[in-house]
Amino acid sequence: MKNSKYVDLKEKKTHGDFDIFMDIYEGVSVSAKDNYLHWHDEMEIVYIHSGTGKIHVDLKEYYVKPNDLIFISPTSLHYMSSSSTEELKYEAIVFDLSMFLSSKLDSSSSIFIKSLINDKILYPIINSDNFKNY
Secondary structure, eight states: OOGGGGGGGGGOOSSOOSSEEEEEEEESSSSSSGGGOOOSSSEEEEEEEEEEEEEETTTTEEEEEEEEEEETTTOHHHHHHHESOOOOEOOOOOGGGGGGGGGGGHHIIIIIIIHHHTOOSSOOOOOOHHHHHH
């Protein structure tokens, strides 16, 4: 964890199993109570299916709507909530980036994947409005 004062917020759930270090979750949020502030060692990618809301990542707030993608770095504090009484439906993929490391030393493993694992690359929030011209 980047900041030791948040060590108690580490999620206790195990994502994946011995064969594959990944889980896919479908979720619904109606209020901030439905999600909780937490972090984990794995990468998370969230896709918004329907509804609008907010996602908080490392103490920054982002507004989300259908077709948005949110990339959450390992060890980033985060939670989501709906912006109204409307349900915010989403799907999340949580996975260990180390499963992409090659057993052989190659440039993609040593540069790109390790940079992701060590949080040297910033992840974007991809807003569906960015794709209207394509």
